[in-house]
Amino acid sequence: MPFANIKVPQAALSTVQKEEIIHRITDIFVDYFSEAARPHTMVLIEEVPDGGYGRADEVFIIPEAYRAAN
Template identity: 65%
Template sequence: MPFANYKLPQDSLTTAQKEDLIHKTTDLLVGLFGEVVRPNTMVLIEEVKDGGYGRADEVFVLPDEYRAKG
């Protein structure tokens, strides 16, 4: 069973964009492993709250211009 896990900043994608990401990821995995995996492919999108992630001692907060509209 293929499993893809995305961790994204909260509010960075709309519901429609998340659905598109799930469909495209499923299609990618089906392209690699064959149609037999489609019914068992899991795509999980986890949203991380502002301040809940960082790199090299820098805590990230998503700027308003990058937040999903809609």
């Protein structure tokens, strides 16, 4: 079963954007493995809360301007 795990900042994507990512990634797996992979493909989008990740010793908080409007 193809599996993709995507981690994004909490509230960065709208529901519609998450659905689009799921469909596109599924299509990519189908391109590689054939249409038989579609019903078995799992795409998991995990939202990481503010302060739950960082880069170069900097804890990241998503700016309000980048939050998705649901």
